[in-house]
Amino acid sequence: MESKDTMADGWGDTPGASPRELVLPRQYAPASHLNRAGAKLRGANFSGENLARANFTRADLRGANLERAQLISARMADINLSGASLAHANLAAASLRRGNLLGAVLMWANLTQANLAQANLGGANLTEAELDEANLTESDLSNTMLRRARLVGANLTRAHMHRVHANGGELYGIKGHGAQLYQAHLQACDLRQADLTQANLTQADLTSANLNQANLTGANGTGATFQKANLTWANLTHTTLTAVNFQQAILDHAVLIKTELSGANFYGARLDHATIQGSHLRGVLWHRTSVQGTVFCNVVGLTGLEKAWLRSQGAIIH
Template sequence: MGEQRQLDKAKIEASKKNLERAKLNRSDLEGIDLSEGYLKEVDLERCNLKRASFKNAVVNGGYFKGSNLFGANFFGASLIRADFARANLSGVNFRNTDLSGAKFQQALIKKAQFQGANLVRTEFFEAQLVEANLEGVSLNKSDLRRVIMIGANLAGAKIPQSHLSKANFSKADMTGTDLHGCNMTGCDLREATLKGTDFRSCVLDRTFFKGSDLTGANFTDASLRGADFGETVLDDTNFSGADLTLVTNLAADSLSRAILDDRTKLPEYLNATANEAGGHTVTELPRQED
């Protein structure tokens, strides 16, 4: 982070109600208490802000690019359009914050807490949110391309119409997550919990589902061309109108427990016929020898 300025933290804390557009960049402000402050468009680029408190502060348009915010507390803060690109946000408390339009490109956000946060139209391109808690958050129309969310909690999150191509959600909990209309090309969802997940009209071409639980998931009208379904659980999984052309490792007995319709496009090695129980019996066709 380079050499940092040594500013009078007590003086800054005393002025926290009037720090709009303040230039505090490249400073050592570890542990500073700016809770309840007014810091609209404050410049805190490349600062040491470990364990700093911004609880219930107004920091709309705040600039935190490249700063170390390990363990900082933003509970209840307003952070509309704040810029956290390439910042260290591991262990940060973002609960009940308004982060709409915020930027987190290439940020390190391991084990951060986002419950109750508004994350609509946020940018997480290439951010690392390993084991972060985003349960129930709103991420509508956000940029999560190449994000790393291994082991993250996204249960009940709302992420419709977002761009998630090549994101890594392996071992994540996405129970009941709303992903309808998302571009998820090339995503890694291996060993993820995807019970009741809404994938309607998603583009999931070349996505990896190996070992995931897709019980009750909804893939209506989704494109899954070239996806890998090895060792997946497909009980009551809805593939109505889905394109499963070129998928690999899709077991016939597993697909027989799923929901299909006349519009479902199957890979060339599987055949589905309607049965008396109202479902479909899926069989594997003989492979053609070269």
């Protein structure tokens, strides 16, 4: 993975301590054989326990304490962990498919390569959690706290992320096709090379986000904020960006083919060498926009005065 840019805050650079092997209470079988499938364990205390490879399929662990528990490769499909505390827990490669984690606390938890497909994480707190290459396909992350969380390469295909708080998160290379990010808080997120094709970014806040080489083909970003965002080499083909705030954003070499940009604000933005073809540009604000070498081809909505001004700034209009 390439080195982080200035948006990196370094919170995850220090390696954590190695998991400590603990002796389990006598009533439990060794961790690799522990089977609590379907068990009623509401409010149970498993804090610090070694539960690697344990079977908690369909178990009821509502409100349980699993802080710092070792749950590596645990089987937890259809589990109920609503309101549970899993701060600092190690859930690497665990299967939580269709799990209920509504309102759970997973701050600083390790969910690397975990399977959370169709899981309910609504309102959960995953601040600074690690979810690299996690499977979150069709999961519910509505109103979830993901501030400064790490989701490099995670699969968020068709995930429901309404009003998610992922400020400062590392979402480099995520697979977010069809993700629902309505009113999402994505300020200063690292979304380089992210796949956001057909995603819903309506009214999302991506201020200062890094979307270098991101693919937003077919996405809907109506009313979104991209102020000071980096969209260099971004693909915005067939993207709806009506009334979007692009103030001081960088869109050098971006591709905007058949893009809906009516009412967009490019005040102080930079679109040098971008390609704008067949796009709707009615009512766009171009004041102080840099368009050196930008190609406008068969666009709709530009006035004669706007064309003259854009040409004077180095744009090429066909």
